[in-house]
Amino acid sequence: MNTYKDKIIKFYRETKRMPSYAEIMKLLGFRSKNAVYKLVNKLVVEGMLDKDGSGRLVPNKLFGEIPVLGLVEAGFPTAAEEELVDTMSIDDYLIEKKEATYMLEVKGDSMIDAGIQEGDLVIVERGREPKIGDIVIAEVDGGWTMKYYRKTSGKVWLEPANKAYPPIHPEQDLKIAAVVKGVIRKY
Numbered sequence: 001m002n003t004y005k006d007k008i009i010k011f012y013r014e015t016k017r018m019p020s021y022a023e024i025m026k027l028l029g030f031r032s033k034n035a036v037y038k039l040v041n042k043l044v045v046e047g048m049l050d051k052d053g054s055g056r057l058v059p060n061k062l063f064g065e066i067p068v069l070g071l072v073e074a075g076f077p078t079a080a081e082e083e084l085v086d087t088m089s090i091d092d093y094l095i096e097k098k099e100a101t102y103m104l105e106v107k108g109d110s111m112i113d114a115g116i117q118e119g120d121l122v123i124v125e126r127g128r129e130p131k132i133g134d135i136v137i138a139e140v141d142g143g144w145t146m147k148y149y150r151k152t153s154g155k156v157w158l159e160p161a162n163k164a165y166p167p168i169h170p171e172q173d174l175k176i177a178a179v180v181k182g183v184i185r186k187y
Contacts, residue, residue, distance in 0.1 A: 004028055004039060005048060018057040094182040100126040104137065111135065111146060114161035120185045122146065124178035135180040140170050146180065
């Protein structure tokens with residue numbers, strides 16, 4: 001049974017949609033849709049799958065997916081109705097290269113105006129070439145910091161997102177270790 005789950009999960013991750021009953025039949029080598037129907041019902045009972053109002057398959061929490069229920073107005077309040085629009089894996093949204101990605105806990109307030117606060121977690125990716133304006137993790141003259149990546153007249157320097165801190169112009173050495181991809185804050 002576990003290989004059946006793995007094949008369905010693999011199909012979903014590759015196509016970003018759930019397979020139809022006919023596709024499951026072909027994918028798993030079943031000879032009848034009745035066998036697919038029984039398997040799907042078993043997976044619904046186990047909590048791996050669910051069905052929406054029209055009977056289509058929807059991945060459940062075992063896929064590592066979170067439901068996307070629509071949009072929320074950040075300006076003036078508007079009427080809104082909850083509707084399942086899609087599901088999304090946080091990993092798929094934030095991580096392109098899993099083997100090069102890690103998290104760091106933020107200490108200090110030099111990036112506060114970029115919306116990054118002490119205690120936040122930043123998701124960073126190694127080996128990515130920084131672009132001007134990226135937030136980077138850098139080793140500067142033997143110390144580590146997180147700042148905006150800047151370049152003027154061919155010289156690289158780092159800019160904080162808090163006016164209480166000065167820009168950093170390396171005296172000897174500057175190495176970019178990673179580029180920040182996202183911020184996680186728990187309330």
